[in-house]
Amino acid sequence: MTSASASPTIQNSERSSEMPGGIDWLLVLALVAFAAVTVRSLVYTPIEVRQGIAQKIFYVHVPAAVISLYVSCIPSAIASVMYLWLKDERLDRIAESLAEVGLVFLTMVLTSGPFWGKTTWGTWWQWDARLTTTLFLWFVLVGYLVMRGAIEEAEARARLSAVLGTMIGLLVPFIHLTVYLFPTIHPAPVILAPQKPQMSSEMLITLLSSFGAFVVLYAALLRRRYRWATARDLQQQLENQRA
């Protein structure tokens, strides 16, 4: 598309654009890990004294939030900035894949949070800074993917996406700081806080295990998404060369 060195010959493209078939073992591992963490969370982790059993939503909500914001959106923004600098189409595909998988995790965050909020705050939703900016980020990510689908020309799509992707990255530190800058009912970070986590060791182990399972799931989904994007672009190149 944009980088001549990144455009392989048709023969090479045909080989490398083959979609890998068979069982995706990383995905299977992720699902098994998540099942194990769920059992640990429900059966072997103590119930929190004030919030009750609904506090176990924490083991899904927090890892999904950390992954969507810090492991998806920030690297996507970095890949976008690097694309604007290097014009390498692989960076565009990485940014696109990170943003889409990050959107899935952010959807999990936004839909699990209200159930926990209803239990602890007594309300499903509050238009406070943390919740509103997170919802805003969700809409921007949807807009990013819709925009990508709407632009036919590959180089223009990659360039405009990179600009918007960079802006998405700038939103994340702001969302992180909202709990310190504005009055909010959302709690401050428990793990990414300067002091040691305020929870029992069993809860901490469950939370870290859940992080592990979510990271494997994230890696599996990201790998699938990136492979698909690579095969799609190579196929598109083949079709363009033939036309």
Place this chain on the structure above:
Amino acid sequence: MMMFLQDSTAKQQGDSTTTALVPTAEMRTPQNVGYLQSVYVEFVLIFGGYILLSFRRNSNLRHRQQRFRGSR
């Protein structure tokens, strides 16, 4: 706001009548359990839906590649 998560089965410290905090009945109310179940249902729907979408996309691309090769 800071959040302190306290284990309901942990022994209270500095109390001459040290007792284990047993989870109360309210902690297991059907509503609370229902909220937790809803989150797991959401998890299955969101990630399961995305995984199915990714399989479908791969399948569509495979068909596109086959059509391309077949038409040459």
